[in-house]
Structures are given as structure tokens and as C-alpha cells.
Amino acid sequence: MTSTPSSKRTSSNSARQPTDEHETDMEDLSQVLRHRREKFDALRERGIEPFAYNFSPTAVASDAIADFEAREKAEELPEDGFSDRVKIGGRIVGWRDMGRSIFAHIEDSSGRIQLYFKKNLLGEESFETLGLLDISDWIGVEGPTFRTRTGEVSVQVESYELLTKSMRPLPFGKVETDPETGERTVHSGFQDTEMRYRRRYADLAVHPEVRETFRTRSRIVTALRSFLDAEGFLEVETPVLQPLYGGASAKPFTTHHHALDQKMYLRIADELYLKRLIVGGLDRVYEISKDFRNEGLSRVHQPEFTMLEWYQAFSDYEDQMDLVERMVLHVLDEVMGSRTLKLGEHEIEVEAPFRRLGLVSGLSEALGRDVHEMTEEELRAKAEEVGAPDLHGAGRGKLIDKLFGELIEPDLIHPTFVIDHPKELSPLAKPHRSDPRLTERFELYIGGAEIFNAFSELNDPVDQRERFEAQTALREAGDEEAQQIDEDYIRALEYGMPPTGGVGMGVDRLVMMLTGQPTIRDVILFPILRNEE
């Protein structure tokens, strides 16, 4: 071999002139992508279709391994050590070419399994074609399982077919497994957070643990549904496009309906529609919905997020605290199989009943004096003293809330119901039956974050109108998030809404807590990012 292969390749490259658009594209591709394209063309030249139509596996990888080990343990393996033939489909994630034999790993939904290709078993042509395969291609293989000399259960491939040629390599890190501890070390993988979110498909393909997080998310949502279904709740769907927005304090996304020539808003909450259903006699309803708030992004905020809200006639917020406790424990038992939560450095045991802490009484205790006795000026001075930000135009209620947020909230790691909020903070909540300055409301904090928010729902239409009007005054004073007056909702209350307890829950945040993910982006498949370019 006199001329080196590389010099052959280089000369053929330089000889190629960009004669048409296809060639020009090829010139623009990076070297890595160009090589893939060349293999793709070579496969077609050999009459091999790079994009198959279907494949019927007889097993997934983990089952094939488990079956082999079971037969081995039962001493049912034949003399030669080869077990039954299996057909497995998966993505090539590792490749070790030994000349006349090749070891590879494929990965399917269940995990990885090693493949062993032998030239004298596959034949010259079939074995040569393996050279046109790459990491991240999808293949289907067939052959018996056996245990290699180094002890790994593998498939000895008797035949294989290309299912999909990958034209772009996935950034798999090399995985080193400690034979003693089984501990996995990933070498130079796919770390760039921006790319991981923008190209979630690649992130999922490369990181089994990311796939697992989203499987867990799905199981959590299923468990929430089955819990409410079993409690006699009806799942309903209410409008996403709304002529008015309400049910929360937030800035909306605005859009326009052309045929009606009408301004519309994407919902910021489901609350007012769901309570209309309670008026109508659907006495237990819930909705799992995407809500939209035109606000900043953070570790715990996305503009598009998933909310669960439910409303139960004849109940109050005490009843709902009981229900929430049972729901949280149900999800832990059903999905996590454990009542222990790992939240950063904290490891906490979740037990009912959760701690209950009066917002005003808790704050009074922390300050060493009765908050109700303090003037607005005193509250403001105190808030400034503890460094609470953005106090412009804050009234009593807001000041109390800010003080609570600064002094107490960060320590609410264990599940804690914060209860009985000041009236001006809660325009949709019923006045407290024993203190008219307060409302019957709770927020459940876990890991320092608010996850549930609930009230005994305000059902007095006269009071509701006054609360809306107070919100309108706030709006006119410049509070962009103050709620609008919803005449139709007041009319619904005038028909009569039975006593009702209602709860809203941030699904994404609950999933964060349960799966131990540090940011909300890690539990949302396609988090919002700014457009590329």
C-alpha cells in the first residue's frame, strides 16, 4: 500500500468541483456531516434503504438480558452457552471495531445491550456494510444471547438491518462503568445548557436520566388524575382564549380573533370558569391546563406552565387541606414509592398532618408584636429595614406579604400550610369566619417554594363586586396585575354558588420537588428560549 488512504481521499475531494447545488451544499457541510452523507450515498448505491418502514422486536434490551440471566441461573442454557434468539431494535451508542469482529452497544427504551458481530457468521458483504454504520443510527438485530468472556450478556448478531441512517452524530459521552460499584462515569458528554434545551431531542437521546425525569412527570400527572377521579371529580376543559382574563394577578398574553374582530387573552388561570361550573351543579370539577403569564423567567417561572385546579362544592379550606395532604401522599406512594424527599441538601420525611402557620400570626411572632396593631408606616419601615424590595404603592396587605416573604418563607422547607392571608391580597377568597381582616386561604410550601394555593371560595356576589372594584382602583393606581371586573362571573354568583373549596397547584413545581430538579426548565420538555438568530 504505497499511497496513503488519506491522500486518496484528499485528492478526490480537491478534484470535486461544485457543479450543482447539491455539491455546493456538500462543500458547506462540516467534515463530520459530509462523511455521514457519503455513507448514506454509499448505502443507496449498494441497494440498502437507509430509512426502513418498520421492525418487529421480540424483546427489549433489559428483558433480553433478564431472560438470559434467568435461564442461566436455572441452568437451562444449552452446552454452547447460547440462549434463545431475540430481535431487538435500538440506536447505536457505542462501537468497537476489532477487525474481523465488532462489539457495539445499542440502546432502546429499556436500556443498553451489547452486540457482537463476527465476519465469518455474517458473511463478507454484510460485514463490510457494517462499515457504513455510525453511532446514532437505528438498527434491528437478530441472534442468540450469550455471555462474553468478560461477562457481559450480549447478542451474537446473525442478521441485522438498518432502520434509520443518522445524518448527524449525537454527542454521546463515553460511559465508563466501574465493574466493582457499577457506578457510571460519563466522559465529555453534552453539557451546553442552551443546546440541551434548544435541541431537547438530542438531550433526551443522549441522557437516559432526562428521559426518566419526563417519564416520572407523566406518572405524577396520571397519579393526580386518578386520585381526583377516585374522589368523584370530573375532568373538564374551559377556554384558553378568553375575552377577559382573571382568577390570578398576572399580566396576560394578548391576541386577536379576526372573524370576530375581537381582542382575546390567553388564560392566566382557570378559576372563574371552573367556579361557573360549580354554579351549574357540576359539584366536583378539575382541569389540568396550560396557563400563560406574560412575566419574567426564572428557576421557578416559565411564561407557559401547567396548572391543576379543582373545586369541590360543600367544602371549605380546612377540607381542602386534608385533601391536599392525602393527594401529596398518594403521589409519593404511587409514583415515588417513598415518602422521603431530597431537596438540595435537605432530606425530609413527608408525614400528615402538615404544619400549619398563620401568615399574620406567624409574622407577629417573628416580629415580637401584633401585626394588626402596627400602622402602615411601621410596617413599611420594618419592610425597608429587612431589605424587602419594590415597596412602591404597597398597602398593608402587600407589606405584610413582603415581610412574610423576607422573614419566614425561605425556611419553609418541610411541607407547611401558610394560612389566613390578609383580605386585600385575596380578592376571590371568602372572609375568615372569625376575623374579617383575613381570608380563609392557604398556600402549601415545600422546599421553600409555593406549590398549592387555595381558598374557601368567595360566593357572595355583592362582596365579590366590591373586591373587584377595589382591584380596579389598584389598577388605576398603576398595578398592571390587578384583576379586571368580570360582570358575567358576578352574574353567575348571583344565581348561587354553594359553599366551595378550591385549589390551584403548579404541576411543574410539584414535579421539580419530587424529581429533585433544580430548575423548572428541567421538567418542561421545550422551555421557552429567545429565538435563535
Place this chain on the structure above:
RNA sequence: GACCCGGUAGCUCAGCUGGCAGAGCAACUGACUUUUAAUCAGUAGGUCGUGGGUUCGAGCCCCACCCGGGUCACCA
């Protein structure tokens, strides 16, 4: 929105006081029929986020912008 940090090969990153653009892995060629971060020999691969500026000379200094991350603020 404000502040801080970052953007260099397909991936992970280095690049000193401004002086020829680097490594590991991946890729390509060859050797190797039980390897597993395979190994060994060789080769190729770059709009240094973008646009200006300073300079004999800019990945590095200056200005503006784009994108991301973190922190803060608002909301769940």
C-alpha cells in the same frame, strides 16, 4: 428589566503581557475474531457569537449588538 459570568473544531475545554489556532474524545485511513472510555499507527477538521474600532499585528484590548447561564425583582 438591572447586575455578574460565559460563547474557540461535531462534543468537552485550554489558549500567559497582543506575536504562526491547541488538546482529549468523536470523524477519516490502516492493523487487530471476546472488546467495553478497546488498543496501536497515521490523516483531516476553525467565520475564535456578530459588527465596528485601536494596533505593524487582535481569540486576547475598546465600543455596540446577539445568544445563554446565574443572581435580583414580579407572579405559580
